[in-house]
Amino acid sequence: MLRGIYVPLITPFTAGDQVDLEAFEKLAHHVLDQGASGLVALGTTGEVAMLTAEERAAVIENCVRVSGERDVPLIVGVSGNDTRSTIAALRALPSGVTAALVPVPYFLRPSERGVIAHFEALAEASPVPLVIYHIPYRTGQPVCAATLRQLGAHPMIAGVKYAVGGVDQDAIDLLADLPTGFEVLGGDDAFISPLLALGASGGILASAHLATDRFVALVEAWESGDAALGRSLGHRLARLSAALFAEPNPTVIKGVLHERGLIPTAEVRLPLLPASAQSVTQATAVLSTMS
Numbered sequence: 001m002l003r004g005i006y007v008p009l010i011t012p013f014t015a016g017d018q019v020d021l022e023a024f025e026k027l028a029h030h031v032l033d034q035g036a037s038g039l040v041a042l043g044t045t046g047e048v049a050m051l052t053a054e055e056r057a058a059v060i061e062n063c064v065r066v067s068g069e070r071d072v073p074l075i076v077g078v079s080g081n082d083t084r085s086t087i088a089a090l091r092a093l094p095s096g097v098t099a100a101l102v103p104v105p106y107f108l109r110p111s112e113r114g115v116i117a118h119f120e121a122l123a124e125a126s127p128v129p130l131v132i133y134h135i136p137y138r139t140g141q142p143v144c145a146a147t148l149r150q151l152g153a154h155p156m157i158a159g160v161k162y163a164v165g166g167v168d169q170d171a172i173d174l175l176a177d178l179p180t181g182f183e184v185l186g187g188d189d190a191f192i193s194p195l196l197a198l199g200a201s202g203g204i205l206a207s208a209h210l211a212t213d214r215f216v217a218l219v220e221a222w223e224s225g226d227a228a229l230g231r232s233l234g235h236r237l238a239r240l241s242a243a244l245f246a247e248p249n250p251t252v253i254k255g256v257l258h259e260r261g262l263i264p265t266a267e268v269r270l271p272l273l274p275a276s277a278q279s280v281t282q283a284t285a286v287l288s289t290m291s
């Protein structure tokens with residue numbers, strides 16, 4: 001299931017600060033037309049923290065419809081840093097959701113044994129398989145390869161979105177010996193190519209709103225063993241990702257999508273601020289070298 005490029009969709013806003021569901025749906029179809037394997041709703045990139053409960057429900061409903069029409073998987077972000085409320089949120093997911101992307105409990109800094117107990121309890125209760133979101137520079141919680149391997153042996157834990165800000169020893173250890181049925185998806189855009197080279201099966205990448213077909217080609221190159229193509233595409237896409245992440249995600253991506261006429265405004269919600277014109281121009285310039 002977890003193979004290829006998943007796009008964690010941004011949430012477009014109208015000039016009046018409403019969620020623009022029409023633009024959202026068009027964007028979802030656009031990235032799927034370009035070869036994305038699936039969609040991710042309510043990621044960090046979707047500004048989930050700034051959406052109301054009603055807006056979140058509308059986004060999920062929209063994604064369920066599009067992914068159903070296109071017969072592609074839909075992963076929904078479920079955040080929470082305590083076990084009971086996260087179980088309740090998982091149980092409230094509507095049908096049509098393929099898997100839930102659940103961060104390692106953040107801010108609290110439980111022990112790794114606590115992290116294992118947390119995910120095992122979620123996995124026992126969840127109606128859909130889980131993808132662990134490991135992003136220690138946001139959560140503050142380290143998780144080693146042995147812990148991920150232990151969790152990956154659970155039949156309801158399908159994979160990990162691996163985003164440690166680089167390629168570390170744990171990534172190498174984990175990818176060298178993956179539990180059956182457990183996949184690694186890269187979640188740090190700039191490091192996707194080396195992670196694929198090590199055996200990751202794809203990525204959840206905000207950058208893939210742009211040059212989606214190039215990211216898809218990158219996955220296919222490493223999968224088919226075409227290292228020369230994988231390297232050259234990887235180098236160019238890493239430059240694109242660096243430009244798209246020059247300011248807090250998803251501000252530059254929204255600026256470029258707006259400039260290309262794919263969304264009605266580049267608006268973001270506080271505490272994010274719109275990207276500078278300079279960052280948007282720079283990212284657009286890098287993007288124009290990609291075709």
Ligand SMILES: O=C(O)C1=N[C@H](C(=O)O)C[C@H](O)C1
Nearest residue numbers: 008043044045204205206249
């Ligand atoms: O929302 C996501 O999923 C992603 N969020 C990351 C972040 O904002 O740090 C970036 C990644 O591309 C996907």
